[in-house]
Amino acid sequence: MRRAVALAVVGLVVAAGCGDDGGSSGGGGGGDGTLEVPAEFDTIQAAVDAASPGDLVLVSPGVYQEAVTVETDEVVIRGLDRAETILDGEFELENGIRVVGADGVAVENLTARNYTFNGFFWTGVDGYRGSYLNAIRNGDYGVYAFESVNGVFEHSYAAGSPDAGFYIGACYPCNAVIDSVVSEWNGLGYSGTNAGGDLYIVNSVFRDNRAGVVPNVGTYEPCFPQREATIVGNQVYRNNNGENDVIDFAQLALGNGILLTGVLDNVVERNRVWEHDITGIATVPLPEDDPQEITADELTPCEGTEIPDGVVDVPEDELPDTLLWPAQGNRITGNVVDGSGLADLALADLGLSPTPDGGNCFADNTAGSTAPVDLQAKAPCDGTPATAGFDDGALDVGALIARDKPAPVPYQEVDLPDPGDQPEMPDAATAPARPQTGSPEFPDVAAISVPPRA
Amino acid sequence: MRLPRAVVGSAIVVVAALVTVGASSAGSDRDRGGATGLAPVDEPNERFFATGGQFAVECDYSHSARVDPIVWPGRSGRSHRHDFFGASAVDADSTGAALVGSPTTCRQRADTAAYWAPSLLRQGRPVEPAGVTAYYRVAPGVDPADVVAYPLGLAAVAGDAGATGPQPTGVVGFGCGRGGPVSGRVPSCPETKPLELRVTFPDCWDGEHLDSDDHHSHLAYSGRDGCGGEHPVALPRLTLVVHYPMSGDASDVALSSGAPHTAHADFLNGWDEVALGREVESCLERSVVCTIPESARAGR
Numbered sequence: 001m002r003r004a005v006a007l008a009v010v011g012l013v014v015a016a017g018c019g020d021d022g023g024s025s026g027g028g029g030g031g032d033g034t035l036e037v038p039a040e041f042d043t044i045q046a047a048v049d050a051a052s053p054g055d056l057v058l059v060s061p062g063v064y065q066e067a068v069t070v071e072t073d074e075v076v077i078r079g080l081d082r083a084e085t086i087l088d089g090e091f092e093l094e095n096g097i098r099v100v101g102a103d104g105v106a107v108e109n110l111t112a113r114n115y116t117f118n119g120f121f122w123t124g125v126d127g128y129r130g131s132y133l134n135a136i137r138n139g140d141y142g143v144y145a146f147e148s149v150n151g152v153f154e155h156s157y158a159a160g161s162p163d164a165g166f167y168i169g170a171c172y173p174c175n176a177v178i179d180s181v182v183s184e185w186n187g188l189g190y191s192g193t194n195a196g197g198d199l200y201i202v203n204s205v206f207r208d209n210r211a212g213v214v215p216n217v218g219t220y221e222p223c224f225p226q227r228e229a230t231i232v233g234n235q236v237y238r239n240n241n242g243e244n245d246v247i248d249f250a251q252l253a254l255g256n257g258i259l260l261t262g263v264l265d266n267v268v269e270r271n272r273v274w275e276h277d278i279t280g281i282a283t284v285p286l287p288e289d290d291p292q293e294i295t296a297d298e299l300t301p302c303e304g305t306e307i308p309d310g311v312v313d314v315p316e317d318e319l320p321d322t323l324l325w326p327a328q329g330n331r332i333t334g335n336v337v338d339g340s341g342l343a344d345l346a347l348a349d350l351g352l353s354p355t356p357d358g359g360n361c362f363a364d365n366t367a368g369s370t371a372p373v374d375l376q377a378k379a380p381c382d383g384t385p386a387t388a389g390f391d392d393g394a395l396d397v398g399a400l401i402a403r404d405k406p407a408p409v410p411y412q413e414v415d416l417p418d419p420g421d422q423p424e425m426p427d428a429a430t431a432p433a434r435p436q437t438g439s440p441e442f443p444d445v446a447a448i449s450v451p452p453r454a
Numbered sequence: 455m456r457l458p459r460a461v462v463g464s465a466i467v468v469v470a471a472l473v474t475v476g477a478s479s480a481g482s483d484r485d486r487g488g489a490t491g492l493a494p495v496d497e498p499n500e501r502f503f504a505t506g507g508q509f510a511v512e513c514d515y516s517h518s519a520r521v522d523p524i525v526w527p528g529r530s531g532r533s534h535r536h537d538f539f540g541a542s543a544v545d546a547d548s549t550g551a552a553l554v555g556s557p558t559t560c561r562q563r564a565d566t567a568a569y570w571a572p573s574l575l576r577q578g579r580p581v582e583p584a585g586v587t588a589y590y591r592v593a594p595g596v597d598p599a600d601v602v603a604y605p606l607g608l609a610a611v612a613g614d615a616g617a618t619g620p621q622p623t624g625v626v627g628f629g630c631g632r633g634g635p636v637s638g639r640v641p642s643c644p645e646t647k648p649l650e651l652r653v654t655f656p657d658c659w660d661g662e663h664l665d666s667d668d669h670h671s672h673l674a675y676s677g678r679d680g681c682g683g684e685h686p687v688a689l690p691r692l693t694l695v696v697h698y699p700m701s702g703d704a705s706d707v708a709l710s711s712g713a714p715h716t717a718h719a720d721f722l723n724g725w726d727e728v729a730l731g732r733e734v735e736s737c738l739e740r741s742v743v744c745t746i747p748e749s750a751r752a753g754r
Contacts, residue, residue: 123744124743
């Protein structure tokens with residue numbers, strides 16, 4: 001039935017579009033057409049509904065009070081001017097652009113602001129890309145992919161979301177790249193619940209959020225545990241913001257740069273991290289309140305989902321009220337960290353063994369204070385870890401959780417900074433539509449060096 | 455922070471145990487064999503991430519009144535007291551069509567439907583609920599491609615206000631926090647997991663009547679083979695979760711309709727038709743998770 005409706009709409013549009021356009025590119029029925037808003041279609045939604053795979057929906061500058069849902073594969077939606085092509089939810093509409101189960105959809109060079117949920121949201125897709133986007137003052141996330149694989153977020157900017165500016169959740173392997181983004185004044189700069197496996201977060205800026213880069217885990221979303229994200233070459237600074245909106249979890253993380261919470265086998269290399277009230281880079285266990293029951297079937301949506309070492313051999317008694325996920329097997333190497341209030345580098349283990357949990361390790365970092373003291377000697381990445389001394393100067397995580405924190409400011413009311421000069425997409429008016437199909441090109445991580453201080 | 459081993463042993467993740475526990479319950483079968491079932495084929499309320507599609511809405515508490523526009527239309531004061539959510543102008547005369555475009559307490563403004571449940575009483579005094587989360591999903595036996603949106607004005611009642619004993623927990627039950635088991639009794643909940651009432655509505659329709667004399671017989675619960683017989687039209691499966699800011703001893707809890715086993719809830723469809731159609735088509739027919747409500751996420 002849906003197909004029939006779509007065809008009927010296309011028919012109408014072709015009939016309408018050919019009259020004034022000579023059929024040169026408009027209409028959307030030809031497979032490589034350009035559908036212009038508002039010249040040919042009054043709304044972005046109307047153009048999107050009329051588009052065929054491979055089509056380009058090209059949107060002129062203006063303010064569009066729309067919540068757009070995309071259901072057609074491989075449509076590309078592009079603004080002609082990144083800062084002046086604006087979708088505005090006016091704190092009434094839910095998502096600026098929501099891609100539901102449509103594969104390969106790319107969104108480029110426009111702004112989504114004032115939505116009650118998300119600026120840009122892909123869910124249940126194979127292939128997605130967000131390029132040259134601004135997501136400003138949205139109620140949950142800025143730029144968001146859930147249960148989706150083979151994706152790219154690049155050259156984009158997110159500010160003022162109480163959850164994360166950029167979020168990729170519930171995928172393994174994700175096959176995804178976050179490259180050259182700027183995330184500020186959010187609850188979290190980056191959050192990724194249960195997301196990993198060829199997931200790269202590189203060359204980006206995370207500043208003035210409550211906390212910077214925070215991969216995390218939970219049974220409330222599929223694909224747990226989180227593992228295998230690669231975080232390289234980012235500038236992470238001043239994530240101590242107390243004047244924005246924030247969800248509780250981000251509030252707990254306040255004042256930390258890169259915080260690996262209950263996650264496994266992540267690589268954190270050659271980032272520059274500075275000016276954090278608590279820690280620069282830390283691995284900590286994640287307490288999860290009220291864990292969900294999981295059936296065996298539900299462990300299958302994500303490849304290789306399994307029970308991590310260190311959490312087996314537990315008595316099968318009643319569900320605890322709180323689950324403690326240990327951070328395990330994370331490698332923190334070659335970062336440059338300074339100006340942290342408590343410790344530039346920190347390890348907070350559950351103590352699963354006398355050595356660091358699952359081989360969490362720290363090596364070749366340039367850092368001042370560590371918690372515990374001499375952390376890099378005690379938890380080396382090559383060599384034998386210490387079996388004692390981890391209490392000496394250890395973080396008091398309980399005290400950090402319990403400390404007073406500035407209350408959230410409703411996201412609608414936060415006075416956000418000017419986004420500044422964010423780059424325009426090159427040749428936005430003429431570049432051909434480029435849907436995101438297949439696995440993205442992964443960055444050459446080895447070629448990325450520590451970025452300069454901003 | 456290094457915790458002593460004893461703490462680790464008692465507090466650490468019990469994923470392995472969860473898998474074992476879950477596997478046994480996943481095999482349970484409450485199939486009633488057709489589309490005229492009195493209860494859903496499974497226990498739909500146990501969890502909050504869907505394996506199929508879903509959309510969800512979150513609505514604050516609106517108001518309470520001795521009003522029931524389905525059971526006692528036009529007769530204010532005749533009903534027991536209800537707590538209302540969603541459309542905020544609901545009164546005894548409300549119809550679905552009149553609700554479209556009206557003010558709503560839902561975070562999703564297109565949802566101008568009305569939801570209501572009996573007031574929860576503690577020592578005879580009403581406990582003002584925080585709000586509801588309404589999950590729209592597809593029952594396991596139903597082909598997602600078959601699901602259509604509720605017709606405007608559809609009236610649905612789930613649970614039996616006149617029940618004299620336990621009702622199926624797949625229809626109505628109480629629980630603590632998000633997830634976890636539901637029970638016909640009102641549990642004593644820890645502060646971190648406050649009390650919830652969870653009600654699942656029938657998801658098969660006769661295709662003809664927006665309501666029926668008994669307010670039930672135009673609808674039925676799907677079975678293993680989906681919808682059929684006198685109720686051939688598959689609808690979304692609505693599970694309404696009412697959140698109460700209440701924990702601790704619940705021995706003094708009753709409902710305005712009577713004992714806790716009289717739990718029920720009502721739904722009067724006043725959704726914006728275009729928006730509802732799009733949610734059903736986008737999220738349910740395509741089996742995509744479109745909303746993860748705040749109440750189902752950590753850290754909210």
